[in-house]
Amino acid sequence: MKIVTADVIVTSPNRNFVTLKITTDEGLTGLGDATLNGRELAVVSYLRDHVVPLLIGRDADRIEDTWQFLYRSGYWRRGPVTMAAIAAVDMALWDIKGKAAQMPVYQLLGGASRDGLMAYGHASGTSLPALFDSIREHQEQGYRSIRVQTGVPGLKSIYGIAAQSTGEERYDHEPAQRGAYPAEEDWDTRAYLRHLPTVFEAVRHEFGPDLPLLHDGHHRMTPIQAAKLGKSLEPYDLFWLEDCTPAENQEALRLVRQHTTTPLAIGEIFNTVWDFQALIKEQLIDYVRAASTHFGGISPLRKVMDYAAQYQVKSGFHGPTDISPVGLAAQMHVGLAIHNFGIQEYMQHGARTNAVFQQSFTFADGYLHPGDLPGLGVELDVDEAGRYPYEVAYLPYNRLADGTVHDW
Numbered sequence: 201m202k203i204v205t206a207d208v209i210v211t212s213p214n215r216n217f218v219t220l221k222i223t224t225d226e227g228l229t230g231l232g233d234a235t236l237n238g239r240e241l242a243v244v245s246y247l248r249d250h251v252v253p254l255l256i257g258r259d260a261d262r263i264e265d266t267w268q269f270l271y272r273s274g275y276w277r278r279g280p281v282t283m284a285a286i287a288a289v290d291m292a293l294w295d296i297k298g299k300a301a302q303m304p305v306y307q308l309l310g311g312a313s314r315d316g317l318m319a320y321g322h323a324s325g326t327s328l329p330a331l332f333d334s335i336r337e338h339q340e341q342g343y344r345s346i347r348v349q350t351g352v353p354g355l356k357s358i359y360g361i362a363a364q365s366t367g368e369e370r371y372d373h374e375p376a377q378r379g380a381y382p383a384e385e386d387w388d389t390r391a392y393l394r395h396l397p398t399v400f401e402a403v404r405h406e407f408g409p410d411l412p413l414l415h416d417g418h419h420r421m422t423p424i425q426a427a428k429l430g431k432s433l434e435p436y437d438l439f440w441l442e443d444c445t446p447a448e449n450q451e452a453l454r455l456v457r458q459h460t461t462t463p464l465a466i467g468e469i470f471n472t473v474w475d476f477q478a479l480i481k482e483q484l485i486d487y488v489r490a491a492s493t494h495f496g497g498i499s500p501l502r503k504v505m506d507y508a509a510q511y512q513v514k515s516g517f518h519g520p521t522d523i524s525p526v527g528l529a530a531q532m533h534v535g536l537a538i539h540n541f542g543i544q545e546y547m548q549h550g551a552r553t554n555a556v557f558q559q560s561f562t563f564a565d566g567y568l569h570p571g572d573l574p575g576l577g578v579e580l581d582v583d584e585a586g587r588y589p590y591e592v593a594y595l596p597y598n599r600l601a602d603g604t605v606h607d608w
């Protein structure tokens with residue numbers, strides 16, 4: 201079965217998405233997600249100019265060989281642009297293989313290891329009553345695990361909440377905003393470290409000991425600050441503390457680990473299996489935050505999780521709205537199949553996005569399931585996608601009180 205066309209589709213229903221659609225000479229089509237938040241068009245060029253011409257005429261059945269060919273023949277390995285492009289090809293070929301076999305992709309990966317994927321949603325508030333309302337709203341939607349983000353007294357912004365406007369015009373729940381320049385936010389780590397334990401104490405008091413609670417530190421702490429935070433949150437029994445230090449310096453996790461038993465999750469901006477090598481082998485983390493889309497696709501996600509299984513490290517794949525419904529489906533199939541699944545992040549896409557991407561997954565009683573259609577179970581309505589051209593949009597960035605740029 202040969203690849204005859206590969207189209208790159210850019211659409212912005214509630215936010216920007218880049219999708220690769222591969223078609224074979226047998227008329228089968230496959231979709232892959234190549235969305236890189238704030239740098240979307242770089243991946244579009246990488247695909248259109250450098251990858252699509254290499255795909256035409258290739259054997260669509262050879263997923264691993266195509267992955268290795270794209271990774272090694274480019275010479276310049278790794279990096280988010282390269283790996284998002286390779287991810288899209290990998291996902292699209294798994295989608296095609298599933299359709300050819302008339303099986304959902306999770307069946308090709310070994311079949312289901314569980315009935316559904318426990319998902320967590322994002323609650324936040326500037327005050328405790330607002331935060332409690334947000335947690336209750338998520339529980340009413342079915343979520344049984346909750347990420348808690350909060351305002352810090354003296355700071356104007358809460359990380360992760362910069363959605364523009366409301367309803368159909370909003371920017372799909374994400375901190376990115378439309379506009380040609382990133383929005384500026386403020387930050388004070390000492391104020392955050394003082395305030396956060398008081399918030400978790402109040403949440404535990406209100407919601408009891410059972411509810412799994414997560415928190416994202418978004419790379420903002422030094423190792424010793426992260427160690428201090430992990431320690432001060434121990435009484436509130438977090439499911440995980442995410443991205444406590446910047447991801448570039450993996451040795452930092454050694455210090456954090458020596459000081460706290462709060463479980464650690466890291467890796468949403470990692471793009472290869474090798475980024476996790478030391479962290480898994482030294483058992484410095486508990487959860488792998490990789491996303492199918494930024495990590496080279498389904499094939500490497502499966503490999504890193506099989507490696508992690510030897511060390512009792514579990515999955516916690518990155519599932520914000522900048523992962524398209526195609527990328528989300530890809531990691532749901534992996535999560536259902538692997539034994540060492542942990543939790544799946546699930547932020548819901550907007551109505552326009554769901555009209556562009558027709559999906560077969562279900563979310564019931566807090567559990568996701570990718571559905572049983574052959575392949576990934578997602579189709580793209582090209583006419584609907586064409587109604588929403590690319591819009592320039594960026595994630596915000598941070599400055600400290602003295603004007604220094606800080607990690608975001």
Ligand code: EZ4
Pocket residue numbers: 237360375416418468520521522595
């Ligand atoms: O800021 O996906 O855990 N989730 C996150 C996300 C990231 C965005 C960046 O594109 O940290 O909200």
Ligand code: CO
Pocket residue numbers: 416418442443468
């Ligand atoms: Co995160």
